[in-house]
Amino acid sequence: MTMLLPTFELHQPATVSEAIALAKTHAGDFDYLAGGTDLLPNYKCGLNTRGHVISLAKVAELRGVTREADGRLVIGAGVLLKELEASREVPAGLAEAASRVASPLLRESGTVGGNLMLDNRCHFFNQSYFWRRSLGYCLKADGDRCHVVPQINDNGKTVLNNKICVATHSSDLAPMLVALGAEMTLAGPEGTRTLKLNEFYGGDGIRRNQRKAGEVLVRVTLPAWAGKARTGYSKLAPRQSVDFSVAGVAAALQVDGGAVKVLRIGLGSVDTTPVLFDYSRQEVRAAANYLNVDPGKNMPEVIDRKLDDVLIEAVAKHVQTQAQPKLNVPMAPDYRKKMCGVLTRRLLQQLAKG
Ligand SMILES: Cc1cc2nc3c(=O)[nH]c(=O)nc-3n(C[C@H](O)[C@H](O)[C@H](O)COP(=O)(O)OP(=O)(O)OC[C@H]3O[C@@H](n4cnc5c(N)ncnc54)[C@H](O)[C@@H]3O)c2cc1C
Ligand code: SF4
Structure with missing residues (x-):
């Protein structure tokens, strides 16, 4: 199955302060990008993608x-x-x-x-959108339950684990x-x-x-x-x-x-x-x-x-x-x-x- 990068706007600041200013403008809808070897494969799987990507590649002070x-x-x-x-x-x-x-x-x-x-890893997370949808997603992206630890002990009761991810x-x-x-x-x-x-x-x-x-x-x-x-x-x-x-x-x-x-x-x-x-x-x-x-x-x-x-x-x-x-x-x-x-x-x- 071909997995394409979703559409996002790429920003290329030259300093840390410019990067932070961009982060403020796009608060809640951006990710920083360095080499992209972790973020971009995750984006291709549709994992927690954002509308803006702020590249740090041109920031010499780093x-x-x-x-x-x-x-x-x-x-x-x-x-x-x-x-x-x-x-x-x-x-x-x-x-x-x-x-x-x-x-x-x-x-x-x-x-x-x-x-x-680096984002944490899990068999049930590092998968294509299609794969994850067939299982009903999970807590770390798009879903409400964990498949690795399905139940937890909460105040003496065994309940559905919709709280802790162990990726x-x-x-x-x-x-x-x-x-x-x-x-x-x-x-x-x-x-x-x-x-x-x-x-x-x-x-x-x-x-x-x-x-x-x-x-x-x-x-x-x-x-x-x-x-x-x-x-x-x-x-x-x-x-x-x-x-x-x-x-x-x-x-x-x-x-x-x-x-x-x-x-x-x-x-x-x-x-x-x-x-x-x-x-x-x-x-x-x-x-x-x-x-x-x-x-x-x-x-x-x-x-x-x-x-x-x-x-x-x-x-x-x-x-x-x-x-x-x-x-x-x-x-x-x-x-x-x-x-x-x-x-x-x-x-x-x-x-x-x-
Ligand atoms: C096939 C494959 C195998 C891999 N094997 C390994 C492995 O064996 N060991 C391993 O450790 N990793 C592995 N990786 C993951 C990855 O290649 C490395 O961890 C790499 O160091 C990630 O750096 P990056 O600059 O590419 O990160 P990016 O993908 O650019 O960013 C990763 C995350 O860090 C954030 N970020 C980056 N820089 C900053 C910053 N300065 N400030 C704040 N946030 C920042 C980004 O927003 C993103 O969330 C593998 C990846 C692939 C595709
Ligand atoms: S919530 Fe569970 S299934 Fe999902 S990534 Fe975390 S450990 Fe894996």
């Missing part, structure tokens, strides 16, 4: 990777994935995560901003950036704000983050320590290229004299947001509801302990136990859950060798 005097690394939202993949400035794990997104052709146009704002957050960069303690700067009609990426993500598969109306992601900033950490990213996908991750594990590790000083695991593609396991317990975020991963639950003691096989096993087991993949992307949830532990173990074994 480009570039620069090192601040204090050691922090600033990555523009408009940096292309192929640039991130080739960069010697960014932590090795981040370049690795970029190199695992989609295919070389898609990384030519896909951007950091688009990857972090999966499948970005490859997000788990790595969350593990690296990245901050993001957003500019919008109400001004500019900076917040931790881990705090930005939240909510169900529809809401999925704290972006306010009209806000543009301008840049991502990595703390100075991230430049000294051992980092890595490992991804499970049906095929090595082109396919979205169905489980992604990122790690940022600092070891001093054999003892762990920092260990942060970012887990992707098993929940409605990326999940951070910060074993220093400094960044703890409780699960929003019982369907979400609870990273703080039963967390083992890790900091100041030797990174040996026993400790690696404890961390791998913890990540695996907490992960809660749903049956809405390829590969069975129990296999993906097990692989969260396997990928964590392999990654930490590699990083332990330095």
Whole structure:
């Protein structure tokens, strides 16, 4: 079946302020567009399309990777994935995560901003309009019920789930950036704000983050320590290229004299947001509801302990136990859950060798 792009008006601002002004004019009926590798396929499926599309491709202030005097690394939202993949400035794990997104052709146009704002995925959502209509649509587009979790417990009663979408957050960069303690700067009609990426993500598969109306992601900033950490990213996908991750594990590790000083695991593609396991317990975020991963639950003691096989096993087991993949992307949830532990173990074994 041919799927055509719906009609929309394309705007091409040259600055962030022009983009925000356009967003104000077309409030409620626009989307930002960067490389278009996520938004345009979704538009072709008739998923939540808008009458106006504001392209960020000509906004020069979103480009570039620069090192601040204090050691922090600033990555523009408009940096292309192929640039991130080739960069010697960014932590090795981040370049690795970029190199695992989609295919070389898609990384030519896909951007950091688009990857972090990627829409969540689900078998019942990423389908043509015709396919979705035959099933009566779902909560995330055009419908009023969820096919993955059809019923929920509401105040002790089992009721139809017309409230929570569990579509999966499948970005490859997000788990790595969350593990690296990245901050993001957003500019919008109400001004500019900076917040931790881990705090930005939240909510169900529809809401999925704290972006306010009209806000543009301008840049991502990595703390100075991230430049000294051992980092890595490992991804499970049906095929090595082109396919979205169905489980992604990122790690940022600092070891001093054999003892762990920092260990942060970012887990992707098993929940409605990326999940951070910060074993220093400094960044703890409780699960929003019982369907979400609870990273703080039963967390083992890790900091100041030797990174040996026993400790690696404890961390791998913890990540695996907490992960809660749903049956809405390829590969069975129990296999993906097990692989969260396997990928964590392999990654930490590699990083332990330095
Ligand atoms: C076949 C295929 C395979 C893919 N495989 C993967 C994969 O393995 N891993 C993966 O992570 N992704 C994958 N993708 C998705 C996509 O290619 C990447 O995530 C890419 O990084 C998206 O970036 P983009 O610039 O093209 O985003 P766009 O499509 O332009 O935008 C995506 C979303 O982000 C918003 N947005 C973009 N920039 C900004 C900004 N600066 N501020 C605010 N909002 C913004 C847009 O409004 C839109 O909602 C795949 C896509 C396809 C078609
Ligand atoms: S998980 Fe979300 S996208 Fe998937 S069927 Fe349920 S409501 Fe729709």
